[in-house]
Each structure stands twice: as C-alpha cells, then as structure tokens.
Amino acid sequence: MRREIGLYSLRLVSGLSIVRAERDYRNNAAAHLAPPVFPQQLINMWTSKFIEEVLNPRREMMIAAWGQRRVDLIEEEHRALLEMIRSSTTLKAVIEGHTFKTMFNVTWNDLPAQPALHHLRAFCEGLASAFANTTSVESDFSILKCEKDAYRMCLMALSVEGIFQTKQLVTIREMLELITPSAALPPPNQQ
Numbered sequence: 001m002r003r004e005i006g007l008y009s010l011r012l013v014s015g016l017s018i019v020r021a022e023r024d025y026r027n028n029a030a031a032h033l034a035p036p037v038f039p040q041q042l043i044n045m046w047t048s049k050f051i052e053e054v055l056n057p058r059r060e061m062m063i064a065a066w067g068q069r070r071v072d073l074i075e076e077e078h079r080a081l082l083e084m085i086r087s088s089t090t091l092k093a094v095i096e097g098h099t100f101k102t103m104f105n106v107t108w109n110d111l112p113a114q115p116a117l118h119h120l121r122a123f124c125e126g127l128a129s130a131f132a133n134t135t136s137v138e139s140d141f142s143i144l145k146c147e148k149d150a151y152r153m154c155l156m157a158l159s160v161e162g163i164f165q166t167k168q169l170v171t172i173r174e175m176l177e178l179i180t181p182s183a184a185l186p187p188p189n190q191q
Contacts, residue, residue: 037124077120
C-alpha cells in the first residue's frame with residue numbers, strides 16, 4: 001500500500017512539475033488562450049459567437065452579481081461596438097492597430113464616448129483581472145515568512161526561489177526512497 005501511495009504521489013508531483021504558462025513562438029505570453037477582452041479581439045467576433053463563447057460560460061455568475069438587465073446591456077453594447085467599427089474605417093484602423101501588448105485602458109480609451117460601452121468594458125475588465133485565492137496567498141506568505149526571517153531580510157527573489165526549489169527536491173527524494181530505496185536520487189553533494 002505504501003508503494004502505491006508513493007507511486008501515485010510521485011506521478012502527481014512529476015505531472016504538476018511540467019505545468020507551464022502557455023507561451024507563443026517569441027516566448028511572450030500566449031494571447032489567444034485568454035478570453036477576448038480587447039476591442040481589437042471583440043470586433044472580430046459576431047455577437048452570437050461572443051455570447052456563446054465568452055458571455056454564456058459566465059452568465060449565471062454575471063446575473064447573480066449584476067442582474068439580467070446589465071447582462072443584456074453587455075450583449076447590446078457588443079452589437080453597438082460592431083456597428084461603430086462598421087461605420088468608421090478610421091476607427092477600425094486605429095483599433096486593429098493595437099496588439100495584445102497594448103495596455104488595456106489605451107485600447108478602450110481609443111473608442112468614442114458614444115455609444116457608451118461601460119457595461120461591456122466593465123465585463124472585459126473583470127475577465128482581464130486574475131486574483132489569487134486566499135489559501136494560496138496565505139500559504140506563500142507563510143513559507144516566505146519562515147525563510148525571510150529577521151536575519152535574512154536581504155534575500156533576493158532568486159535566492160528565495162532557490163530555497164523553495166531545494167525543499168521540493170528533498171520531498172521528491174523522500175518519495176523516491178519510499179518507492180525504491182536503492183533507486184533514489186543521488187545525495188545532494190553528488191549532483
């Protein structure tokens with residue numbers, strides 16, 4: 001039983017260790033995996049596709065937070081955005097000139113004030129914001145507090161990361177020894 005648990009744990013840890021942020025061919029953050037939040041992305045979507053792929057997966061949460069009327073306004077404002085772009089080739093060229101590296105506010109501020117797109121913009125701002133959950137933040141601070149004590153306040157982020165990596169290596173070594181005591185990783189001084 002210990003062997004099965006050890007193997008399971010090792011597979012779990014090794015599987016999680018290969019998780020990486022998606023990157024594009026230039027090693028920049030991959031823009032296409034996040035939901036569309038920029039006007040240059042939204043103008044290339046029919047409203048029906050926007051509703052199906054962007055709004056509907058979040059509809060229940062949006063209705064609970066904002067109410068049905070505001071969710072309906074998001075749909076209406078997407079239609080208004082498309083109409084605005086269709087009627088002005090100059091505006092379309094400005095918006096399409098932005099890339100995913102352009103700041104969020106810059107792209108949205110380039111749109112004219114009328115028709116108002118406040119609800120659509122607020123919805124996209126919410127999609128663009130990612131907040132860490134409380135548990136992960138408290139855990140990280142707890143570990144960091146133990147490592148950066150009163151005598152080690154000058155540690156650089158790279159040094160702290162090295163400490164965290166070393167602690168993971170020790171845990172993996174211990175799991176390997178549970179599985180096959182003789183096939184464990186070599187001691188640290190031999191690496």
